[in-house]
Amino acid sequence: MANIKSAKKRVLTTEVRTARNKAIKSKVKTYVKNVESAIAAGDKAAAQAALTEAIGVISKAASKGIYHKNTAARKVSRLTKAVNAMA
Template sequence: MANIKSSKKRILVAQTRTERNKAVRSAVKTSIKKVETAVEAKDKAAAQSALTAAISTIEKAGSKGVYHKNNVSRKVARLSKAVNSIA
């Protein structure tokens, strides 16, 4: 453990941010899985509503700095393409 007060604080802050980032990433993964299962089931309506929720979650993660903006854009594009592929 560090002896300097600022180092101790940095350790605590890093742990807090790591936990928050893990929670946000987990939420994003869950929302993506919901969209993918709806697409596999060929349920257009469920896929559309899940996509809306997923985009919101992903965009929030990007604005918090958990994901890079290009990563956010790629995830949204892939999900949108998958949903649009349902006949």
Template sequence: MANIKSAKKRILVNETKAARNKAIKSKVKTAIKKVDAAVAQKDVEAAKTALKAAIVEITKAGSKGVYHKNTVSRKIARLSKSVNSIA
């Protein structure tokens, strides 16, 4: 355990940030799963609406620093490709 006050604070701040990042990543994963489920059922309209929601979540995660911009771009591209394959 840390003895220095600033080190103790860093531990608390890191825990807070880790919890926030985990929550954001969980939202992104859920949004991606909804798109994949709609694609699996070949429901074009549901897939498109789920894709729009997923793009918003992924972009937010990127702007908050949870994901790198290239990761954000890759995730969006793969989802869009899967939705376009059933359209």
């Protein structure tokens, strides 16, 4: 553990931010999984609804800096492409 007061504060701050980032990334993965399971089930309406929710969560994560904007765009693009490819 650090001896300097500011270094101790940085350690605590980093722990809090790491926990928050991990929670947000986990939430994104859950919503992506919901879209993928709807696609696997062949339910286009459910996939479309899940996609809308997932896009919102991914965009929010990108705006907070959890994901780079291009990473978020790539995730949204791939999910949208998968949903649109459903027959």
